[in-house]
Amino acid sequence: MIYDTCGHLAPCLRSSCKDFYTTNIHGEHINVDGEFQSDKYPWCQPGFVPLKLTDPMAQPVLWHYAALRASVDAAFADDLRMALRAKGYDPDGS
Numbered sequence: 001m002i003y004d005t006c007g008h009l010a011p012c013l014r015s016s017c018k019d020f021y022t023t024n025i026h027g028e029h030i031n032v033d034g035e036f037q038s039d040k041y042p043w044c045q046p047g048f049v050p051l052k053l054t055d056p057m058a059q060p061v062l063w064h065y066a067a068l069r070a071s072v073d074a075a076f077a078d079d080l081r082m083a084l085r086a087k088g089y090d091p092d093g094s
Contacts, residue, residue, distance in 0.1 A: 035047045062080060063080075063091050066078075066080040066084075
């Protein structure tokens with residue numbers, strides 16, 4: 001069995017554990033305010049994740065995000081896909 005950090009079976013979605021997460025969050029990339037903070041890119045604001053369009057591991061994630069975001073902001077999604085293709089990403093893998 002896999003347990004969440006609150007001690008319940010993972011993933012724990014109990015509202016009663018909300019306080020646990022906000023007061024006991026810890027990790028190498030969690031700052032004192034409980035937010036993600038990149039150690040490699042200190043210029044990146046807390047709560048943000050730096051992803052490069054040229055990073056082969058980030059490209060499929062960004063492509064998928066563009067697809068999800070298209071219903072909210074079609075121009076953003078189109079531009080992100082265009083930028084990814086310009087950086088050499090091929091979503092079909094060919």
